Amino acid sequence: MKTLENEVNYFTVPTRNEVSSNNQVIFDNLEKSLGFVPNLYATFALNETALGDYLALQNRKSTLSPKEREIINLVVSQVNDCKYCLAAHTILGKVNGFTDDQILEIRRAQISFNEKWAVLSKFVRETTINRGRPSENSLKALFDAGYTKANSIDIIMIIGDKIISNYLHSFTQIPVDFPIAPNL
Template sequence: MSTQTHTVTFKVPTRDEVSPTNQAIFDHMQSAFGKVPNLYATFALHENALEDYLSLQNRKTTLDSKEKEIINLVVSQINDCKYCTAAHTAVGKMYGFTDDEILAIRRVDISFNDKFDALAKFVKETTISRGRASEKALNTLFASGYTTENLIDIIVLIGDKVISNYLHNTTKIPVDWDAVPNI
């Protein structure tokens, strides 16, 4: 008995190929950002997924923009998500990180800020261990100034990024962000 494999190809949907609800979201993104990023468009292959994901992504948090980008970059690097690494490199630059700082964040070797380094190390360990960070990583996180409330936000943001990383790594839709160096 022979086993055939089939290559599954995912197409990024256009505005006309998504539901009216998703079309409204596309219109908002187009006016706000000048484009609808391919990964967001891919969420729109499902009636509710884009709106649900954006609600998760835009929830109120105790973390600042730089801290959120550290989490996004570390999780995306660990999950080898080319799309999210490129996207969050661009966003990280918008929030003031330099190219060298972004590479340090992706390497989880942040010598320019001890608090950010503790965060990145905790995120790396938590992502790799599927939520089972060591007591040392947790204690270091808290000793660097993070609170229990911050911890909850960190875990939620790791989950958010895992969702988008897995969607891209499964669909392999084209990256529509500037290429970033491999590390």
């Protein structure tokens, strides 16, 4: 069976001039806030509304802390073997205060430095692998660790957000423009 890797690359990262005027405004805002437009975001801009929609989802209010969000992003990206998102979220994990060793533990869903986050990482890994169907034991452990029903909805939304970007990169294979994350 042929894979996309064996075929012609159908996707290239669009420049600002190759996207709609609405997406050009978003590019300008990303340039101001990040200093550049990440390739994966630019790829979303091949569609008139996808970049704005994705950023709205990604930046929505959450009951979870930035560190918890990064735990979810790293675990899901590891399960889905997304080189792009692992690279980006390794940087974001460091920005949020995680060390290199902690980031590797998070990616393995074997956190030793925080019991509550250990439960979260295992729940996220199991939920992602089982396509949204965590075991009863995993769900009980999540609630026993202090997470609420509202938190669980946010966890699922962040898993979904990350699956979208993981799949987009797997599908398009656009170049990674962050330092490559170490292999586990």
